[in-house]
Amino acid sequence: MLYSVFIDPFVQMAEMPDFLLQVLWEGFVAGVLYALIALGFVLIYKASGVFNFAQGIMVVFAGLTLVGLHEKGVPAYLALVLTIGVMGLLALAVERFVMRPLVNQPDIILLMSTIGLTYFLVGFGEFVFGGEPKQMITQELGLPTGSSAFEIGDGGLLILQHIDIAAAVIALIMVGVLAVFFNKTRIGRALRAVADDHQAALSVGISLNQIWAIVWFAAGIVALTTGIMWGARSDVSFALEIIAFKALPVLILGGFTSIPGAIVGGLIIGVGEKLGEIYWGPLVGGGIESWLAYMIALIFLLFRPQGLFGERIIERV
Amino acid sequence: DELFVPLFSYRTGPYAGSGIPIANGMHDYLTMLNERDGGINGVKLRIEECETGYDTQKGVECYEQVKGAGALLINPYSTGITLQVIPKASVDKIPVLSMAYGLSAAAIGNTFPWVFNPPDTYWDGASAIITDIARREGGAENLKGKKIGYIFLDAGYGREAIPLLEQLSETMGFELLQYPVPGKEMQNQSSQWLNIRRDRPDYMVMWGWGAMNPTAVKEATKIRYPMDKFYGVWWSGGNDDAAAGGEDAKGFRTLNFHGVGSDYPVIADIKKYVVDAGKSQVDPAKFADNLYNRGVYNSMLIAEGIRKAQEIAGKPMITASDMRNGLENLDVSEARLKEIGMEGFALPMKLTCEDHSGHHKVYIVEWDGKDWQKSGDWFSPDVGTVKPLLQKAAEDYVASNSPWPERTEPCLNK
Amino acid sequence: MSNRIKHVELHVDDDGLAPGDVMLKLDNVSLAFGGVKAITDISFDIRKGEIRAIIGPNGAGKTSMLNVINGFYHPQKGVITFRGQARSRMQPYEAAASGIARTFQNVALFKGMSTLDNIMSGRTLKMHRNFFWQVLHVGPARNEEIEHRLKVEEIIDFLEIQHIRKTPVGKLPYGLQKRVELGRALAMEPDLLLLDEPMAGMNLEEKEDMSRFILDVNSQMGTTIALIEHDMGVVMDISDRVVVLDYGRKIGDGTPDEVKTNQDVIDAYLGVSH
Amino acid sequence: MTASASTEASPQRNILAVNNIEVIYDHVILVLKGVSLTVPEGGIVALLGANGAGKTTTLKAISNLLRSERGEVTKGSIEFEGARIEAQTANELVRRGCIQVMEGRHCFGHLTIEENLLTGAFTRRDGHAAIKHDMEMVYDYFPRLRERRSSQAGYTSGGEQQMTAIGRALMSRPKMILLDEPSMGLAPQLQEEIFEIVKKLNRQEGVSFLLAEQNTNIALRYATYGYILESGRIVMDGVAKDLRENEDVKEFYLGVGGEGRRSFKNVKHYKRRKRWLA
Amino acid sequence: MLYRESGQYKTSYIADQAIFPIREDRIGMGLIGLAAVCIPFFASDFFLNAIMTPFLILALAAIGLNILTGYAGQLSLGTGAFMGVGAYSCYKLTSIFPDVNIIVLVLASGLFSAAIGVVFGLPSLRIKGLYLAVTTLAAQFFLEWCFIRIPWLYNYNSSGAIEVPERRGFGDVILTGPSASAMTQYFVVLGIVVAITLAVKNIVRGRIGRQWMMIRDMDIAAELMGVRPLTAKLSAFAVSSYLCGVAGAMFIFFYLGAAEPSAFSITLSFQVLFMVILGGLGSLVGSFFGAAFIWGLPIVLRAGLPALGIGIAAETVFHIATMIVGALIIFFLIVEPHGLARLWSLGKEKLRVWPFPYG
Numbered sequence A: 001m002l003y004s005v006f007i008d009p010f011v012q013m014a015e016m017p018d019f020l021l022q023v024l025w026e027g028f029v030a031g032v033l034y035a036l037i038a039l040g041f042v043l044i045y046k047a048s049g050v051f052n053f054a055q056g057i058m059v060v061f062a063g064l065t066l067v068g069l070h071e072k073g074v075p076a077y078l079a080l081v082l083t084i085g086v087m088g089l090l091a092l093a094v095e096r097f098v099m100r101p102l103v104n105q106p107d108i109i110l111l112m113s114t115i116g117l118t119y120f121l122v123g124f125g126e127f128v129f130g131g132e133p134k135q136m137i138t139q140e141l142g143l144p145t146g147s148s149a150f151e152i153g154d155g156g157l158l159i160l161q162h163i164d165i166a167a168a169v170i171a172l173i174m175v176g177v178l179a180v181f182f183n184k185t186r187i188g189r190a191l192r193a194v195a196d197d198h199q200a201a202l203s204v205g206i207s208l209n210q211i212w213a214i215v216w217f218a219a220g221i222v223a224l225t226t227g228i229m230w231g232a233r234s235d236v237s238f239a240l241e242i243i244a245f246k247a248l249p250v251l252i253l254g255g256f257t258s259i260p261g262a263i264v265g266g267l268i269i270g271v272g273e274k275l276g277e278i279y280w281g282p283l284v285g286g287g288i289e290s291w292l293a294y295m296i297a298l299i300f301l302l303f304r305p306q307g308l309f310g311e312r313i314i315e316r317v
Numbered sequence B: 001d002e003l004f005v006p007l008f009s010y011r012t013g014p015y016a017g018s019g020i021p022i023a024n025g026m027h028d029y030l031t032m033l034n035e036r037d038g039g040i041n042g043v044k045l046r047i048e049e050c051e052t053g054y055d056t057q058k059g060v061e062c063y064e065q066v067k068g069a070g071a072l073l074i075n076p077y078s079t080g081i082t083l084q085v086i087p088k089a090s091v092d093k094i095p096v097l098s099m100a101y102g103l104s105a106a107a108i109g110n111t112f113p114w115v116f117n118p119p120d121t122y123w124d125g126a127s128a129i130i131t132d133i134a135r136r137e138g139g140a141e142n143l144k145g146k147k148i149g150y151i152f153l154d155a156g157y158g159r160e161a162i163p164l165l166e167q168l169s170e171t172m173g174f175e176l177l178q179y180p181v182p183g184k185e186m187q188n189q190s191s192q193w194l195n196i197r198r199d200r201p202d203y204m205v206m207w208g209w210g211a212m213n214p215t216a217v218k219e220a221t222k223i224r225y226p227m228d229k230f231y232g233v234w235w236s237g238g239n240d241d242a243a244a245g246g247e248d249a250k251g252f253r254t255l256n257f258h259g260v261g262s263d264y265p266v267i268a269d270i271k272k273y274v275v276d277a278g279k280s281q282v283d284p285a286k287f288a289d290n291l292y293n294r295g296v297y298n299s300m301l302i303a304e305g306i307r308k309a310q311e312i313a314g315k316p317m318i319t320a321s322d323m324r325n326g327l328e329n330l331d332v333s334e335a336r337l338k339e340i341g342m343e344g345f346a347l348p349m350k351l352t353c354e355d356h357s358g359h360h361k362v363y364i365v366e367w368d369g370k371d372w373q374k375s376g377d378w379f380s381p382d383v384g385t386v387k388p389l390l391q392k393a394a395e396d397y398v399a400s401n402s403p404w405p406e407r408t409e410p411c412l413n414k
Numbered sequence C: 001m002s003n004r005i006k007h008v009e010l011h012v013d014d015d016g017l018a019p020g021d022v023m024l025k026l027d028n029v030s031l032a033f034g035g036v037k038a039i040t041d042i043s044f045d046i047r048k049g050e051i052r053a054i055i056g057p058n059g060a061g062k063t064s065m066l067n068v069i070n071g072f073y074h075p076q077k078g079v080i081t082f083r084g085q086a087r088s089r090m091q092p093y094e095a096a097a098s099g100i101a102r103t104f105q106n107v108a109l110f111k112g113m114s115t116l117d118n119i120m121s122g123r124t125l126k127m128h129r130n131f132f133w134q135v136l137h138v139g140p141a142r143n144e145e146i147e148h149r150l151k152v153e154e155i156i157d158f159l160e161i162q163h164i165r166k167t168p169v170g171k172l173p174y175g176l177q178k179r180v181e182l183g184r185a186l187a188m189e190p191d192l193l194l195l196d197e198p199m200a201g202m203n204l205e206e207k208e209d210m211s212r213f214i215l216d217v218n219s220q221m222g223t224t225i226a227l228i229e230h231d232m233g234v235v236m237d238i239s240d241r242v243v244v245l246d247y248g249r250k251i252g253d254g255t256p257d258e259v260k261t262n263q264d265v266i267d268a269y270l271g272v273s274h
Numbered sequence D: 001m002t003a004s005a006s007t008e009a010s011p012q013r014n015i016l017a018v019n020n021i022e023v024i025y026d027h028v029i030l031v032l033k034g035v036s037l038t039v040p041e042g043g044i045v046a047l048l049g050a051n052g053a054g055k056t057t058t059l060k061a062i063s064n065l066l067r068s069e070r071g072e073v074t075k076g077s078i079e080f081e082g083a084r085i086e087a088q089t090a091n092e093l094v095r096r097g098c099i100q101v102m103e104g105r106h107c108f109g110h111l112t113i114e115e116n117l118l119t120g121a122f123t124r125r126d127g128h129a130a131i132k133h134d135m136e137m138v139y140d141y142f143p144r145l146r147e148r149r150s151s152q153a154g155y156t157s158g159g160e161q162q163m164t165a166i167g168r169a170l171m172s173r174p175k176m177i178l179l180d181e182p183s184m185g186l187a188p189q190l191q192e193e194i195f196e197i198v199k200k201l202n203r204q205e206g207v208s209f210l211l212a213e214q215n216t217n218i219a220l221r222y223a224t225y226g227y228i229l230e231s232g233r234i235v236m237d238g239v240a241k242d243l244r245e246n247e248d249v250k251e252f253y254l255g256v257g258g259e260g261r262r263s264f265k266n267v268k269h270y271k272r273r274k275r276w277l278a
Numbered sequence E: 001m002l003y004r005e006s007g008q009y010k011t012s013y014i015a016d017q018a019i020f021p022i023r024e025d026r027i028g029m030g031l032i033g034l035a036a037v038c039i040p041f042f043a044s045d046f047f048l049n050a051i052m053t054p055f056l057i058l059a060l061a062a063i064g065l066n067i068l069t070g071y072a073g074q075l076s077l078g079t080g081a082f083m084g085v086g087a088y089s090c091y092k093l094t095s096i097f098p099d100v101n102i103i104v105l106v107l108a109s110g111l112f113s114a115a116i117g118v119v120f121g122l123p124s125l126r127i128k129g130l131y132l133a134v135t136t137l138a139a140q141f142f143l144e145w146c147f148i149r150i151p152w153l154y155n156y157n158s159s160g161a162i163e164v165p166e167r168r169g170f171g172d173v174i175l176t177g178p179s180a181s182a183m184t185q186y187f188v189v190l191g192i193v194v195a196i197t198l199a200v201k202n203i204v205r206g207r208i209g210r211q212w213m214m215i216r217d218m219d220i221a222a223e224l225m226g227v228r229p230l231t232a233k234l235s236a237f238a239v240s241s242y243l244c245g246v247a248g249a250m251f252i253f254f255y256l257g258a259a260e261p262s263a264f265s266i267t268l269s270f271q272v273l274f275m276v277i278l279g280g281l282g283s284l285v286g287s288f289f290g291a292a293f294i295w296g297l298p299i300v301l302r303a304g305l306p307a308l309g310i311g312i313a314a315e316t317v318f319h320i321a322t323m324i325v326g327a328l329i330i331f332f333l334i335v336e337p338h339g340l341a342r343l344w345s346l347g348k349e350k351l352r353v354w355p356f357p358y359g
């Protein structure tokens, strides 16, 4: 028993190093994609203290819009531009009709409003584009397809999908740009202020309307990127929305307010759950991936209740 | 007056990808009958879809809704919903037609007088796939020591085939490896396929649905699994499912029990009376693809059931319990197929009081990179193995659901 | 609403201390947060029955001192003796159980509850009926509720806040919130009551009212009071002894008059002598 | 309305004019029942009144923060520099030069003191150097803040937070400041200092002030004009000097009856009634 | 003045603490009670089966979650799984004790989910707010996994689903199983829900409820006033999970009749959460409003929309219903963030000052 838990998995790892590498790579890629979803959450949370439940559906919505437009005959790049436009409009609408009237309300109310938004977008998206899964227009967008295989040791094989490499690169660039933007600029500080206290932020002249429009737009762009990358792996369909839950442990691990946290959290979860599922999962019948991420996050939390990079929860009287 | 035929369908949610073509096919065939023949024997059909989203809870709701409205039969289109409504329908006396899905044991007509699962049960499907594998290996004895992987949607549907596969693995001596895919992880199967890569099964069998199928096909091509050793049950045979893998998915094969393509008079009629008349929701590019045709086949069973019921009842307006008689006495002959424009589209089929499924012949279609192609001939599942197991499963069902009502419905085709 | 309770009942102590005995004693207590030394090496005591004021400039460590006393902060160094017993790391609820109640500088009322419920919440420690009686809400549980409700009504009458009994406290103006908070602390019938700037944000009249309440509590219920306040008029008038902090250190301790003339205190805090 | 009558006569230009506003919370709770007041350009006006009189509500109505509390101005008008502002957003008002220091500090808990101050300069466009200069100025006013500049505001003491809130408002270089209980929680010498700062900004830079303050004594010493608010109505207004002389104000707000300062020790045990309500 | 408190003096604290201190409220409740009893005699089976019964059951689950989230301030996304624990326990209990009255078993099954709730509530001592949500999500997904992976739970059925057996009680009335009548099931559910709601009302207005609210509103202050976070939080988890468990058991036994693990998925958790928030955090009536809205509205829309525009496709109805529900959620939050319950009491407030616009 102890052997199969503590030793055997490592023996297996050592026996097939190429496979271990492949597992790590798959975990890495999954982690990057989780991180992308989490990033969208972080942006909005940072800027308003709102946990944006709709981020997952925004991913689907953005992807569907892109593919849907293309299906209607719009050239790929033009469709991309138009989709960005649509996400901009969505940001404006959300700011105007959801966030603005709910200024200064408790977090949970804002959370609820984004759930309402989710319903609306699901209905609207399916109404316009139908419910069929659509294939991502990977090639048309000039994204790499295909894969490369590397020989490792004798007979070992590591297969890397080009699209996965592209996803990792794009995600890292995105995280970098956003991290700089939000930490080093005036807007960045204003965002954190807004998240702390809406009313005080208003009172010092921070324009919530403008800020929220900006971050929702940024989150929309992140959603679009995520949609393209996930879509390339499977299909663009509403089933993707469910994967967005995986962003939760990622977020919590990284800390709700940290952009680098999203990527670190994503990688820990991505790699952790792959290793767990492949090497330990069989001990209990497999399928543990569905909860392992949450357990990993939970264990981290017991030691750091605010996540790895999150802001300390202030307790003072 | 009209005959109320509710169709449970799902054009929304994670399973819409498979649900939409099916719903279109079912809907369009029945509409065609209305348009072309003015219904069946002069009675128009009232076709109403109830959107379930493949969600059992909504399915129950749909059931309650149509039950009150005088439904002729229930057509749940989800194994989960079928399992839910079987006990209810048996009490409410509404026949359930679960065509090639649902509870395999429901084939035992004496236990489940109100449930029908023609032309084949899942166990027939599983046995057919193993039969084909055995054929390719040059005989059942060569399966000994082989590894067969089973990747399935971890829900009532995917698990339905496991008892049979386990049984076969025991008798035939192959090793069965199971790879469950949780419903909410359908689009994220990299772990399962990593495991498959490590275990290197000789054959893969898939029981997938909705977004699970295209993702699996893609993942299989990614790990460079030999696609011609990758089998799907009939429900993994959507055109979009295989197309996700594109050229790389060439060789992927699934079971089938009806024609592919549009070269049949019945399909031409649907096009003429329904699609071209703007009465269908189908995307013209996807007209007559594999799952669409399956919907058509499903509706043919409904229509033929109604006809039979009318014949037995001796009047065109029938009730749900007449409908049960119709289905139980269903006998679609070669000649009848020809009459309804389905010659070559389907094989003749027949149900009896004892056997509500029929264990009919199936064949294999293979993906050529663009479309499904028939590969090989129609062949029979291993009925000798399947039947006794079904009998036992039905007994188990009765035992665990006691008091289960005795069959009181008379058997007319005796 | 009922006006049956005319008389505020006296709380009788049973800790065996006579008025004037040392009730709480701090010896060389130090507390630091990272680099910030909130309290450095402070010793002082609070005697039973007195009103003890703690004053000092902003950030001197006054609030931290109260936090140490009721167990919310744990000092790195020093000994705290309460009723003759040295206390090791004590959890806040244990402090509460041993008879220490307090109010807060930033009003810390239970925002979602009415005034009545807020004050009832002060009775938590005194209520014991178990879960099953509570579910039924008959007999003992109901009697208990009513018995404590009577007590709370006394306090409400005493603080003259009858009219806001059922108002959610979040909607009250600041001054009334402070008063409700005092009521909540009183409901605990504490032996030692810690008040953190109870009169901030009040106008003169309200401060007079508040002073009256504090004096009454002290004299009628015999409650020992430690009080932080920036209004020197109030402090000098109502307190028995004053301790002065600056930068976490004690710079003065004595009667109001002594403190008033202490040059260190004048330099660091008062600015001009009052 | 005595309030408007007396000010209309004055020849000075008003930077702020509140005309007969009514405020309702939650659609049902009427809090301000026709409040009018004016602040002349370069004036310091004090708004006095008991708990719950509606001072905070008045200030929030002016700075447009009511909406976020589910309150609304249902009647009357508010003008800043001659333009109607009721329909504007709070940040627009700050941009125009009117900023509020909110009651109860409202610091950004997770930001450091310095970052808090910088958010005050959010609307400014006059460059880094100018902002830096002003920050030094704030630190000179409140040396304590300089010591704690890199602490998270949420962990600082009440007084430190109050200083931060005031400093933050100063950072926006406003034309007018609405101060809600500025002296709350500050040590006595600092209270005096705050008002010195008010006076200095007023003299040197012509900043106008409207302050709601409980410490009537100080407030009336520094203010030029005062209004007294009771249960949502202005009950008295006048030049600060006159108010200080008023018998009622003396008794109820300044605590100096006929016989000099009363001791808190000997306060009477009965509720007195304010004469002007009679 | 159609509705007023004035003129109704309370002469004792007992009267003051009554659940409905105002006469108009008592009359209103009486009418609702009467309606609840009479409905089955007029309504169709569909209305009872698909709307009323699940509405009541989900309202109970919402009350359960409301205790945790609305009263004790601990956000939970694991309601679905806790309901599942109740359902599976009840299923096991019925097969172990086939002769015990099913209602007893339903009530007992809540104890199991209470125990599990306490275990998953332990981290709440250290983890707060949205962060706590992840612990409950862990519970949700872990338990869901158990429902699939532990065949003992569903008696090794090959389908992995549980089927409700037929059980009789109260003489020979069929209570569960496919042959039970809609009316019987409705009345059983109504009885259980009303009884439990009253018990919960008693808890929340007493000491225990106040402790929960203290922890919710300001945990530090609560602790400084003598509330032990451990007991307060865990008791909230226990009571909350108990109610969810009972609701889960009823959901299967009196409504669905059979269930696969996916019946207790995260979707259900969210659905219940919507009910709580939309109805009003910390309000028991609110839970009923919320449940009626979230459960009833889509069904009514789906049934009603086709009647308006003839010939809308089923899925279009579905899409439009989804959109409307989403938009209405946002709309109601904007009108009144504190939920329908608050809207209700504001409405009463308006009536009180009527005919004046405000008082």
Ligand SMILES: Nc1ncnc2c1ncn2[C@@H]1O[C@H](COP(=O)(O)OP(=O)(O)OP(=O)(O)O)[C@@H](O)[C@H]1O
Binding pocket: A316, C033, C036, C037, C038, C056, C057, C058, C059, C060, C061, C062, C063, C064, C065, C105, D148, D151, D155, D156, D157, D158, D159, D160, D185
């Ligand atoms: N939890 C903490 N973490 C970090 N620093 C703290 C903490 N608590 C207090 N401090 C610091 O300790 C010092 C003393 O704070 P304290 O609140 O005790 O002051 P105070 O005397 O009450 O001041 P005031 O009169 O302004 O309320 C302050 O500089 C404060 O910033």
Ligand SMILES: Nc1ncnc2c1ncn2[C@@H]1O[C@H](COP(=O)(O)OP(=O)(O)OP(=O)(O)O)[C@@H](O)[C@H]1O
Binding pocket: C171, C172, C173, C174, C175, C176, C201, D025, D026, D029, D031, D049, D050, D051, D052, D053, D054, D055, D056, D057, D058, D069, D103
């Ligand atoms: N958000 C709110 N909802 C409902 N009523 C409110 C709200 N805020 C304040 N009130 C009510 O408005 C009245 C005026 O309150 P306000 O805060 O303006 O008084 P104030 O004069 O500033 O008092 P203080 O000196 O105590 O700060 C009070 O009776 C209060 O109960």
Ligand SMILES: [Mg+2]
Binding pocket: C062, C063, C064, C105, D157, D158, D159
């Ligand atoms: Mg302090």
Ligand SMILES: [Mg+2]
Binding pocket: C173, C174, D055, D056, D057, D103
């Ligand atoms: Mg105020």
